[in-house]
Amino acid sequence: MLEITDVVTNYGAIRALDGVSLTVEDGSITAVLGANGAGKTTLLRTVNGLVRPTVGRIRFGGRDLTTLPVEGVVRVGLAHVPEGRGVIAELTVEENLRLGGLWRSDRADRTAAGREVFEMFPALAERRRRLASTLSGGERQMLAIGRALMSRPTMLLLDEPSLGLAPRITARLMALLRDLRDRTGVSVLLVEQNARSALSIADRGVVLALGRVVAQDDAATLASDESLRHAYLGF
Amino acid sequence: MSRFWDLTLGGISSGATFAAIALSLVLIWRATRVVNFAQGGMAMVTTFIAYEVISRTGSYWLGFGVALVSGLVLGAVVERTLIRPVERKPPLNAVIVTLGLLVLLEALAGMAWGVTPRSFPYAFDFRGTFSPSDAFAVLSVAGAALLLLLLFQATATGLRMRAAAFEPEVARLLGVRVGQVLTLGWALAAVAGSLAGMLAGPPFISPTSLDALLVFGFTAAVIGGLDSPAGAVLGGLVLGLVLSYVSGYAGADMVTFGALVILVVVLMVRPNGVFGRTGSRRV
Numbered sequence: 226m227l228e229i230t231d232v233v234t235n236y237g238a239i240r241a242l243d244g245v246s247l248t249v250e251d252g253s254i255t256a257v258l259g260a261n262g263a264g265k266t267t268l269l270r271t272v273n274g275l276v277r278p279t280v281g282r283i284r285f286g287g288r289d290l291t292t293l294p295v296e297g298v299v300r301v302g303l304a305h306v307p308e309g310r311g312v313i314a315e316l317t318v319e320e321n322l323r324l325g326g327l328w329r330s331d332r333a334d335r336t337a338a339g340r341e342v343f344e345m346f347p348a349l350a351e352r353r354r355r356l357a358s359t360l361s362g363g364e365r366q367m368l369a370i371g372r373a374l375m376s377r378p379t380m381l382l383l384d385e386p387s388l389g390l391a392p393r394i395t396a397r398l399m400a401l402l403r404d405l406r407d408r409t410g411v412s413v414l415l416v417e418q419n420a421r422s423a424l425s426i427a428d429r430g431v432v433l434a435l436g437r438v439v440a441q442d443d444a445a446t447l448a449s450d451e452s453l454r455h456a457y458l459g460f
Numbered sequence: 461m462s463r464f465w466d467l468t469l470g471g472i473s474s475g476a477t478f479a480a481i482a483l484s485l486v487l488i489w490r491a492t493r494v495v496n497f498a499q500g501g502m503a504m505v506t507t508f509i510a511y512e513v514i515s516r517t518g519s520y521w522l523g524f525g526v527a528l529v530s531g532l533v534l535g536a537v538v539e540r541t542l543i544r545p546v547e548r549k550p551p552l553n554a555v556i557v558t559l560g561l562l563v564l565l566e567a568l569a570g571m572a573w574g575v576t577p578r579s580f581p582y583a584f585d586f587r588g589t590f591s592p593s594d595a596f597a598v599l600s601v602a603g604a605a606l607l608l609l610l611l612f613q614a615t616a617t618g619l620r621m622r623a624a625a626f627e628p629e630v631a632r633l634l635g636v637r638v639g640q641v642l643t644l645g646w647a648l649a650a651v652a653g654s655l656a657g658m659l660a661g662p663p664f665i666s667p668t669s670l671d672a673l674l675v676f677g678f679t680a681a682v683i684g685g686l687d688s689p690a691g692a693v694l695g696g697l698v699l700g701l702v703l704s705y706v707s708g709y710a711g712a713d714m715v716t717f718g719a720l721v722i723l724v725v726v727l728m729v730r731p732n733g734v735f736g737r738t739g740s741r742r743v
Contacts, residue, residue, distance in 0.1 A: 273633060299635040307630055315626045316619075324623050327616055328635035376635070 226251050227272070227303075227380060227414065232281030234264075234271045241267040242278070243436040249380065249429075254406055254413040256423035256444065258458055259433035265416040266308060268433070269384050272414075273298045273305050285380070300328060304378035306369045308385050314358035318349055321357050321368055325375030335375070342371040363394040370401075380412040381405075387419045395419065399426045420458035424448045432457050466589045467708040468701060473594035475700020476601040480656035481677030482684060482692035483605065484649040489686050490625040491645030492543060494554040500674030501565035502538070502650055503657030506531045507665055508573055510658060511580055520581055527654045535650025539643045569667035577664035586662070597659045604655055605693045608648070612689070621645060672716075676703075679723045685733025695734070 227249040234242040242264045249255045257265050270276045272283055274295040283290040288301055299305070304325075312321050322342060326335040343350035346367045352360065357368060366386055373381055383402075387395040403426040406413055417423035424430055430447040432440040440453055447453060454460055481499060488496045496502075506527045514523035542561060546553040584592035612618035623631040624641040632638050660673045680699045684691025699722065706718035726734065 275629065275633075295632040296635050296637050299633065305633040307633060311627075311630050311633075313623055313627045313630060316622060320619055320622075323616075324619060324631070324634050324636070327620065372634070 226286065227412070228282070228284045229268075229272070230282040230284075232268075232271060232278045232283060234267055234276055234278045236267070236276070241436055242271060244281075245433070245436070245438055247431045247438065247441060249412055249414050251379075251412055252406065252410045253428045254403065254415060254426055255429045255431065256420070256427035257414065257416045257431045257433060258418070258420040258423060258447075260457070260459070261418065262435075263433040264436040265418075265433055266384055267436075269305070269382055269414075269416055272382060273303065296328075299376050299378070302376075302379035304373035304376045304381055306366075306373050306381060306383045306386060308388065311384075312357040312360070312365050312368045312372070314356065317354055317356055318360070318368060319353040321372050322349075322375055325372035326377075329376065334377070338375050338377060342374055345374075346371055362389050363391075363398070366390065366394075366398060374405075378411060380414065382414045382416075384416050385418060386415070387417060387422060395422050399423070402426060420454075421448075421460045463708065467704045469590040469594065470708075471701035471704030472697060473590065473597050473700070474704065475680075475697040476597045477656050477659045477673070477696075478676045478680040478699050479693045479696025480601045480604065480652050480659065481673055482680035482696045483601075483608070483689055484651075484653035484656065485677055485681045486684065486686060486689055486692040487608075487645055487649035487652065489681070490689075491621070491642050491649075492539075492547070492554070493551065494543060494558065495678070496649070497555065497558040497674070498538070498561035498565060499558075499649075499653050499677070500670040501562040501569075502531070502534055503653040503660075503673070504665070504667060504670045505565050505569060506534060506650075506654040507580070507657035507661045507670070508569055510661075511573075511578060511665060514581060520583060524583070524658055527658050528651050531650040531654030532647045535647040535653075536643050538650070539646035543646070544639075566667045573667065575666060575668075577666040577669065579663060580661045580665045582662045583658075593662075600655060600659070601693070601696075604652060605689070608652075608689055611648075617641075617644070675716075676719055679719050682723060683726050683734055688733070691733055698734075 229245060229247050232242050232245045233240065245268060257268060259265050267276065271278050272290060274290065274293055278291060285301060285303060290298065322339055326338055329335055348364055349368055349371060357365065360368060386398055399422050402413055405411060415423055415427065424444045424447060427444040430442060430444045431438055432453065434457055439457060440447060484499055485496060488494055509530050510523035510527035513526045514520055538561065542557050543554060546557055582593045583596045586593040612622060620636045620641050624636055624638045628638050656673060657670060660670060676699060680695040681692050683698055684695030699719065702722060703715050703718055707715050
């Protein structure tokens with residue numbers, strides 16, 4: 226369980242998160258929604274330690290994340306799928322994947338995880354020796370997710386996975402995330418501007434505006450709240 | 461024609477030394493985006509350490525080994541103590557730090573060993589057009605380059621180093637301890653620099669005798685694109701050959717001028733180096 230309590234994060238003089246609290250239950254999909262500049266990406270960067278909160282607590286499985294080095298976050302079970310695909314363009318598909326599990330000492334299970342990822346994404350298996358720069362946007366997103374799975378995470382953090390993808394590919398991506406959760410029980414924290422598709426698979430939704438939580442409820446309830454949709458979600 | 465061959469062989473031999481120092485500059489540039497102006501000074505210090513070991517024990521190879529190991533340590537220490545604090549600061553800070561380190565190292569060496577050149581031995585016989593010493597220079601640099609290639613392409617550590625060089629933030633999120641990787645990068649670079657110092661040192665070393673080496677090594681690295689270890693090796697060879705022809709056909713006083721011309725031409729025609737990646741990156 227990921228518990229974020231009263232977190233305040235500043236970028237210089239700008240208060241990007243202003244007292245944010247939310248919880249991601251084990252095995253659930255939680256969507257964090259909001260417009261550009263609402264603080265969604267800052268929230269993820271605060272969770273994984275790339276920026277540190279000035280106030281507040283972040284706990285994952287009872288462990289304090291705010292004192293953990295960035296390199297340690299994946300070691301406690303949180304795997305990050307960065308914004309803008311975040312694959313390393315100069316490395317091959319296979320090298321990107323290997324990198325995801327490289328910190329683990331269990332070699333046999335690393336190989337097994339790699340096999341599972343290739344089974345899940347046959348397109349990646351075909352292109353394993355190609356540079357990641359040659360992949361399409363959708364394939365890069367698959368690679369970023371596959372790479373995160375190489376660490377056998379208990380929670381996936383995704384930053385705007387639908388950004389720049391065609392609607393059809395986005396729909397497939399969302400279905401894939403739900404399947405993954407149903408099959409492996411991995412929890413998902415999904416940061417999205419595309420509220421409609423995120424809420425279509427999420428159990429819970431959190432709406433951010435100007436660094437504050439303005440709504441937090443079951444996904445279905447949020448999706449049916451017309452005034453909220455018009456004011457913050459744009460659909 | 462035989463003169464041309466002599467110049468070619470001589471160029472390959474001096475090119476190997478340029479390649480080694482270029483390699484050390486490129487490794488550091490890739491890892492930390494710093495041009496290490498102290499590289500010549502660091503190589504000078506490790507060469508003087510070798511000089512002490514050789515003159516006390518009489519064993520060239522013991523001195524050679526000690527030089528490489530002390531390079532490894534010196535590189536790691538410099539990264540940890542001097543470069544780490546300026547890592548997230550404007551790039552000029554790191555430039556000033558490395559220039560300051562160069563001045564400091566030369567001053568300390570001047571205090572310890574004086575400014576009078578000391579005679580420094582060759583690895584093997586150095587007489588003739590392509591002497592055993594020349595062959596050793598070429599083979600040792602080729603071997604070092606090959607080992608680095610294997611490290612980068614075929615090991616987990618090399619994969620971590622490449623990831624940290626290309627996308628440090630993503631690498632950290634994937635659990636790569638980027639700080640350790642950078643220290644290792646500086647350490648390995650300094651070993652390549654120490655090798656260059658051992659090859660360029662003879663017949664005499666003094667606290668400033670390797671200054672020119674850095675200029676040539678930097679030119680070679682720029683020819684290769686600053687980002688590419690293979691480019692650094694090729695750039696070193698190209699520079700060695702061209703300077704050898706310039707020296708043979710136009711006169712030895714033209715060598716430094718020739719290096720400058722090459723540098724300016726490369727920067728004008730291919731600003732990213734002959735072997736470098738083009739500036740833009742697909743994201």
